[in-house]
Amino acid sequence: MSASRLPYQSWRRLGANALPWLLPLLILGAWEYAARSGLLSTRVLPEPWAVVKAAWHLVQTGEMWANLKVSAGRAFAGLAIGGGLGLLLGLLTGLFVPAQVALDTTLQMLRNIPPLAMIPLVILWFGIDEGAKLFLVALGVFFPLYLNTFHGIRTVDRNLIEMARSYGLSGWRLYRDVILPGALPSILVGLRFSLGLMWVLLIVAETISSSSGIGYMTMNAREFLQTDVVLVGILLYALLGKIADVAAKGLERVCLRWHPSYQ
Amino acid sequence: MSAAVRTQLLRDSAPAGREQPVVGASVPTPDRNGLAVSIRGLEKHYGERQVLRGLSLDIARGSFVAIVGRSGCGKSTLLRIVAGLEQADGGRLEIGAASACPACEDRPEVRLMFQDARLLPWKSVIDNVRLGLPRSALPAARDALRDVGLEDREKDWPAALSGGQRQRVALARALVHRPQLLLLDEPLGALDALTRIEMHALIERLWREHGFTALLVTHDVQEAVALADRVVVIEEGAIGLDQALGLARPRARGSQEFAALENRVLTRVLQQHGVDPGAPATAAEQVDALRLEGVRWVI
C-alpha cells in the first residue's frame, strides 16, 4: 500500500515544483508564436530566440563583457564611496553623542531629497561624465547605510552593554564584541536597501548619458531599432540586481549565523 | 546615621567605567573564601522616589542570604549597588572588610547574575563564558561549563539553548571569575517549577564547593527557604524581617520545620501586600494551604 503511495507523493512534489514555471513558459511560448506569425512587430518586441542570438553575438564580440565591466565598476565604486561614507558617519553619530548632535539633524533633512531630484544639479556640477554617475549612485546608497547603521548602534541592547562592562569590557573591545555585532543585522538591512537603490540609480545615470556601459549599449541599440539588444540590456540589469541581492543574502547568512532566523 | 556619602571602601567609585580585576593578572586561588558584606544606612532615590531608606544589613562570609519583598521594593536596586553598577546616595557599603584573607590584596571579586541570562547571542556558549578573559582562560571556562553540566554545548549559539540552560551558562560565566560574592537577581524567575528545583540543587552545590558568599533575590519564598541560611524581607526600603533558618542541609521541602518557616516569611510578605488587614492570619493561612499542596506536588 505504501509502495503505491510513494510515487503519487513524489509526483505531487514534482508538480508543485514545476507549477510556478508553467506560466512563464506559456508566456514565452505565446510570445515566440506571436513574433513569428507577425502578430507582434519586431519594433515592439523581438522574438525570444532573437534575444538569445543577440546576447550570444554580444558575448562573442566581447562587447557584453566590456560594457558589463564598466557598469559593474561604476555601481560598486559608487557603493564603496557612498556606502562607506554612510557606514562611517553612521558609526560616528551612533557612537559619539557630540557627532550626533552636530550631524544628525542635517543628514535627516538631506535624506528627504530624492536622489533623482538632484539630476539637473548633478549635470550642472559634473557635466555628463563619470563623476556625475558616481555621485548619483553614491548619494543614493549613502542614506540607507547611514540610517541603518545609526539606528542599529542606538538600539543595541543596553542590558548587554551593562553586562559586558561589568565583565571588564571597555573601549575597543566593547565595540568589537558587543556594539558592532549588535548593530550588524541593522547594518546589513541597510546594505540590502543600498544595493537595490544602487542599480536603479546606475540605470538612470547611464540612460541619461554615457559612452560605455550597459546603458550606453541599450541606448545605442535603441537608435538603430535593435530591440533585441535593448532587451539584452534590460535582462543584464536584472541579472546584476539579482546577483547583488544573492550576495547580500549570503553575507547575511555568514555574518548572522548566530541569529535565530538563520538556524 | 551620618549623612556622609561613603560607599564602597575597597572599590573605586566610578560605577560605569568600573574595571574588573583582570583575571589573567590575578589567577584566583581556588580557596579564596567568601566575602563578608556590611551595609549601613544605605540610601537611594530616583528623582523624587526614595527606594532605599537607611537599609542596614550584615552578611557573614560564605553565608547564603535570600532577599524577598514585594515587587518594586528595591531588591534589584540593592543588588546593583552592591555590584557597583549603581551609586548609592548615602550610607556605607563595605565588601570584604571582615575577610580573613590578608594574602589576597587584589580587589574583591563580585559577580552579578541577572534575571535574564544576558548572553551575547553572537558568541558561542564557550565564548560567552570566557567573556572579558584572555585566551589562556579557555580551560577554566571549560571547567565552569562542566560544573553546570553543559560541557557538550560549548560550540552552540545561545539561541539554541533552553531558558534554564542559558541561566546555567550565565552561572558558569560568573563562576569562571571565582567570585567571592555572588549576587543573584531572580535568576530563576523565568523558569518552570521542575527546572527551578534542579537549579536550586545546582546553585546549592556550587555554593558549597566554591565557598562564595551568596545573596539571592527571589519572589519565591519557598526558594528562599530551600536555599538560604537567612531570609531577609525588605519593607519600605529597609529590612523588615530577618529570619535565620536553622534547617539542616539537604533540606526536605515537605518537613514541618520547613513549612513553618516558609509560612512565617510568607505571612510577613503577605502583610506587606496588604491582604485584608482585618484578618491577616486567616488570609495567610489560606494561601499557605495552597502553597503546601504545591509543595507536596513538587516532591
Ligand SMILES: Nc1ncnc2c1ncn2[C@@H]1O[C@H](COP(=O)(O)OP(=O)(O)OP(=O)(O)O)[C@@H](O)[C@H]1O
Ligand atoms: N533607573 C531607574 N530610574 C528610575 N526609577 C527606578 C530605576 N530603577 C528602579 N527604579 C525604581 O525603583 C524602585 C525599585 O526598583 P527595583 O528594580 O529595585 O525593584 P525590585 O524590588 O527589584 O522589583 P522586582 O521584584 O519587580 O524586580 C521601583 O519603584 C522602580 O520604579
Ligand SMILES: [Mg+2]
Ligand atoms: Mg528586580
